Amino acid sequence: MLAIGLMSGTSLDGVDAALIETDGEGQVRPVAFRGEPYSDAARAQLAEATVLALSFDKPRPSPPVVAAGDLIVRTHVLAVQKLLRDAGVAADDVGVIGFHGQTVAHRPDRGWTWQIGDGAALANATGITTVWDFRSADVAAGGQGAPLLPVYHAALTAGLTLPVAVLNLGGVANITWVGPDGGLVAFDTGPANGLIDSWMEAETGARFDADGALAASGRVEATVLDTLLDNPWFDAAPPKSLDRNDFTIQAVRGLSAADGAATLTAFTAATVARALEHLPSRPTRLLVAGGGRHNPTMLRMIAEATGTVPEPSDALGWNGDAMEAEGFAYMAVRTLKGLPISFPGTTGAALPMPGGVVSEPER
Numbered sequence: 001m002l003a004i005g006l007m008s009g010t011s012l013d014g015v016d017a018a019l020i021e022t023d024g025e026g027q028v029r030p031v032a033f034r035g036e037p038y039s040d041a042a043r044a045q046l047a048e049a050t051v052l053a054l055s056f057d058k059p060r061p062s063p064p065v066v067a068a069g070d071l072i073v074r075t076h077v078l079a080v081q082k083l084l085r086d087a088g089v090a091a092d093d094v095g096v097i098g099f100h101g102q103t104v105a106h107r108p109d110r111g112w113t114w115q116i117g118d119g120a121a122l123a124n125a126t127g128i129t130t131v132w133d134f135r136s137a138d139v140a141a142g143g144q145g146a147p148l149l150p151v152y153h154a155a156l157t158a159g160l161t162l163p164v165a166v167l168n169l170g171g172v173a174n175i176t177w178v179g180p181d182g183g184l185v186a187f188d189t190g191p192a193n194g195l196i197d198s199w200m201e202a203e204t205g206a207r208f209d210a211d212g213a214l215a216a217s218g219r220v221e222a223t224v225l226d227t228l229l230d231n232p233w234f235d236a237a238p239p240k241s242l243d244r245n246d247f248t249i250q251a252v253r254g255l256s257a258a259d260g261a262a263t264l265t266a267f268t269a270a271t272v273a274r275a276l277e278h279l280p281s282r283p284t285r286l287l288v289a290g291g292g293r294h295n296p297t298m299l300r301m302i303a304e305a306t307g308t309v310p311e312p313s314d315a316l317g318w319n320g321d322a323m324e325a326e327g328f329a330y331m332a333v334r335t336l337k338g339l340p341i342s343f344p345g346t347t348g349a350a351l352p353m354p355g356g357v358v359s360e361p362e363r
């Protein structure tokens with residue numbers, strides 16, 4: 001089946017849209033990919049909705065969050081139209097869309113996680129069956145609701161010598177260990193780029209530390225790094241998952257822009273190293289996806305902290321910018337087939353769990 005996957009990640013950089021051909025099981029063929037960036041105004045609106053939503057004790061239809069949800073749907077409709085145009089594929093030929101939406105608050109400890117963007121509206125606007133709200137069923141059943149990509153990582157790595165690990169360096173970082181028998185252990189490891197982005201914006205006005213250049217010019221402040229790492233979260237055994245705002249840049253305030261960037265980048269690397277301690281065995285390879293793989297300083301620090309050279313996923317022919325969007329296309333097909341998307345080893349769900357709400361377009 002041809003399936004579209006749509007992801008708007010915690011970095012708020014834009015919508016990732018991927019078209020793949022898949023059976024939702026062993027077969028996956030990427031067909032097309034494109035990003036639809038948010039304008040500065042859109043990014044600011046989404047960031048505001050995120051701060052507001054996180055202050056709530058449970059999801060509720062507050063007007064600014066509803067307006068942000070409408071913006072999410074509009075931008076995703078545009079992304080689908082452009083993706084189909086690029087690929088020369090008609091909407092009628094696409095079997096399903098997997099629509100993640102935008103996480104505005106993730107509180108599995110309180111029994112909820114909140115992704116904005118109405119999948120029924122997206123189905124109507126595109127005319128394509130849409131699977132959405134992928135995380136809620138897992139959280140309602142006592143799981144973390146994240147990370148969900150592991151089932152897709154398992155499909156991608158099936159032909160490799162196992163165990164391997166796939167590390168996603170997005171706003172938040174998450175790791176998937178695929179064991180020799182295909183068993184999965186996965187969890188969020190800590191911030192990846194989220195804190196660095198916040199620091200860059202506050203200190204320099206830039207959106208991110210392009211190619212890790214500022215971090216490369218700075219010095220890692222060991223005492224500040226220790227303060228950042230002095231957090232029981234890193235000792236906790238998986239399953240575990242994070243909200244983008246669970247960590248802040250408070251500890252690096254007062255450092256120079258360069259030293260702060262270096263220290264936050266080292267923090268990401270150190271937390272990846274801590275994460276490897278929670279895996280059942282040492283992976284033979286550490287494959288890296290997500291925006292952080294474009295940051296050579298981050299990759300160097302991860303190599304130093306872990307003693308393993310991280311390999312950008314692109315070396316295996318997997319577009320590391322498209323992987324999350326592809327994963328939601330893959331999961332949407334699994335949902336249509338009634339197959340599980342989360343597992344005891346990935347979200348802590350008691351049993352393998354299907355997930356996602358299916359919305360058919362109104363004809």
Ligand SMILES: Nc1ncnc2c1ncn2[C@@H]1O[C@H](COP(=O)(O)OP(=O)(O)OP(=O)(O)O)[C@@H](O)[C@H]1O
Binds near residue numbers: 171194291
């Ligand atoms: N050339 C680059 N140099 C340094 N950092 C980069 C570069 N390109 C991208 N990044 C970082 O990657 C981030 C985007 O990564 P990505 O798109 O994987 O995140 P996301 O999908 O929004 O997050 P998540 O996976 O947490 O949902 C940017 O915000 C930036 O910090």
Ligand SMILES: CC(=O)N[C@H]1[C@@H]2OC[C@@H](O2)[C@@H](O)[C@@H]1O[C@H](C)C(=O)O
Binds near residue numbers: 146168172
């Ligand atoms: C709640 C939420 O949106 N979590 C994201 C976030 O971004 C990375 C990490 O934290 C991961 O747990 C998850 O996304 C990916 C797509 C996942 O579920 O696998």
